[in-house]
Amino acid sequence: xxxxxxxxxxxxxxxxxxxxxxxxxxxxxxxxxYRSVGNACHNNPYFPIAxxxxxxxxxxxxGGFASGVxxxxxxxxxxxxKLKNNKIENFEKVLFKF
DNA sequence: GCTTTGACTCTCG
DNA sequence: TCGAGAGCCAAAG
Numbered sequence: 718x719x720x721x722x723x724x725x726x727x728x729x730x731x732x733x734x735x736x737x738x739x740x741x742x743x744x745x746x747x748x749x750x751y752r753s754v755g756n757a758c759h760n761n762p763y764f765p766i767a768x769x770x771x772x773x774x775x776x777x778x779x780g781g782f783a784s785g786v787x788x789x790x791x792x793x794x795x796x797x798x799k800l801k802n803n804k805i806e807n808f809e810k811v812l813f814k815f
Numbered sequence: 816g817c818t819t820t821g822a823c824t825c826t827c828g
Numbered sequence: 829t830c831g832a833g834a835g836c837c838a839a840a841g
Contacts, residue, residue, distance in 0.1 A: 720838060739823055743837085750837035751823040757838090759822055774823070781822030789822090 720746070721757035727815065728758070728767035734797045735813035736805060738775045745815050759783055771796070777808035 718726075723746050731737055739754040746754075758769035770789045774780045779800070782789035790800050799806040 743823085748837070749824095752821055752836070753823090753838040755822040756820090756840095757822095760839090769822080772822080776824085779822090783822075786822090 720748070720750070720753060721760060724754050724757035725761060725763070725767040728761070728769055728772070730815065731768050731771045731813055734811065736771045736773050736793070736798060736808075736811050737813045737815070738773055739780075740775045741814060742772065755780070771813075773805060777805040779803045779805075 724742060727742050727745060739751045742754045743749055743751045754772075758767075758772055761767050761769045770782060770792045772780070779786050779789055779793075786803065790803070793800060793805075798811050805811065
């Protein structure tokens with residue numbers, strides 16, 4: 718199992734309406750490769766299963782998205798997550814820490 | 816096998 | 829509160 722595959726496995730675990738951070742995922746995998754987690758999301762082969770759009774910065778800002786940040790925000794809104802100025806509202810509440 | 820790059824994070828001013 | 833700088837790790841060239 719590759720590093721990126723593990724990331725995708727964790728992404729599948731994220732429940733609907735929740736988000737997580739790259740740092741949390743990296744720690745869960747026992748590494749500090751936050752940036753590689755981002756790469757894994759960018760190379761995500763199965764988009765709908767692994768919810769890469771539910772992953773954000775550690776400070777609650779959106780970060781980036783292959784199809785555009787706006788699209789990412791839109792998806793999050795549909796999940797019931799509220800955003801303000803590219804930042805997650807109630808970040809502590811919707812944060813999923815595994 | 817060394818260098819570059821990236822959807823990151825932390826620290827400091 | 830916000831921006832700049834430095835550090836980190838894995839993957840690709």
